[in-house]
Amino acid sequence: MVQVTGLTVRYRRTVALDGVTLSLGTGVTGLLGPNGAGKTTLLRALATVLVPSDGSLSVFGRDPLEPRSRQEIRRRLGYLPQAPGFHRHFTAFEFVDYVAILKEHTDRAARHEEVRRVLDAVGLSEVRGKKLKALSGGMRQRVALASALIGDPELLILDEPTVGLDPEQRLRFRELVAELGEGRTVLLSTHQTEDVSALCHRVVVLAAGRVRYDGSARGLGELADGRVWFSPEREPRAVAGWRTGTGLFRNIGAPPPGAQTADATLEDGYLLLNSAAESGMWPEPEAGTRPEGGTR
Numbered sequence: 001m002v003q004v005t006g007l008t009v010r011y012r013r014t015v016a017l018d019g020v021t022l023s024l025g026t027g028v029t030g031l032l033g034p035n036g037a038g039k040t041t042l043l044r045a046l047a048t049v050l051v052p053s054d055g056s057l058s059v060f061g062r063d064p065l066e067p068r069s070r071q072e073i074r075r076r077l078g079y080l081p082q083a084p085g086f087h088r089h090f091t092a093f094e095f096v097d098y099v100a101i102l103k104e105h106t107d108r109a110a111r112h113e114e115v116r117r118v119l120d121a122v123g124l125s126e127v128r129g130k131k132l133k134a135l136s137g138g139m140r141q142r143v144a145l146a147s148a149l150i151g152d153p154e155l156l157i158l159d160e161p162t163v164g165l166d167p168e169q170r171l172r173f174r175e176l177v178a179e180l181g182e183g184r185t186v187l188l189s190t191h192q193t194e195d196v197s198a199l200c201h202r203v204v205v206l207a208a209g210r211v212r213y214d215g216s217a218r219g220l221g222e223l224a225d226g227r228v229w230f231s232p233e234r235e236p237r238a239v240a241g242w243r244t245g246t247g248l249f250r251n252i253g254a255p256p257p258g259a260q261t262a263d264a265t266l267e268d269g270y271l272l273l274n275s276a277a278e279s280g281m282w283p284e285p286e287a288g289t290r291p292e293g294g295t296r
């Protein structure tokens, strides 16, 4: 569905993506990475909003640099940007309808039916006549998701879609994305490791514009197997650690002899990967390869 090869994006002197190679197929893939890792840049390149400096990109087997292909790709993908601009005086219906018009849905009756369908899919049928300025942040986020669903896209690109959602809304959102991932390709960029654990069969971790991990969600957690332990005091040998509610420190890294290790989570694996790579304690994988333990 999507093939990215040696993708490089530079903004003046900043190298936002540095030779990223990956492919995406059906299902939900999580994209994790610290601030500034290049996640949004990768998503924008895939959504054909941004032209890469180097490397190649193929979406639905087409090259987005070619104008006709780009148009075709845009018709078949849904993109939820990080900070979608809202026209506050539009109603939810008018906003999604406006996006549908931009997506060239010209038949008015069919378009309105599609707008009702996507608003229903995100659970907003009841408030479709309300102005966006009167909706909560979480509801507005769902309006944005609804507009990304116009035309039932085969590829969905979601940039931090759960920001500002309360736990119940996040749960609903997870259900919806899990459903959408059946038979579609969904790329979900997020800082929420719980969302990735709950939703994604596969995870790509970016840092400083490079792929640090590309493999199963379980495999990312497994990187921290035997490397998580509790201690009464802060542990200088831990690459990451914090005091928990019980007063004990939860540490990630190389445990001292005799330490009782705890079950590792995906977040532990992610933190270990980032912290260890930053401190040079973890061998940095080549772009597009998986570190040991990362199985698909």
Ligand SMILES: Nc1ncnc2c1ncn2[C@@H]1O[C@H](COP(=O)(O)OP(=O)(O)OP(=O)(O)O)[C@@H](O)[C@H]1O
Pocket: 011, 012, 014, 015, 016, 033, 034, 035, 036, 037, 038, 039, 040, 041, 042
């Ligand atoms: N339009 C731009 N002009 C100049 N530099 C940019 C631009 N957009 C992004 N960058 C830089 O490129 C790098 C990657 O940014 P990007 O927004 O892709 O990261 P991110 O992983 O999405 O971060 P976050 O998690 O904070 O959203 C950063 O160093 C950022 O400052």
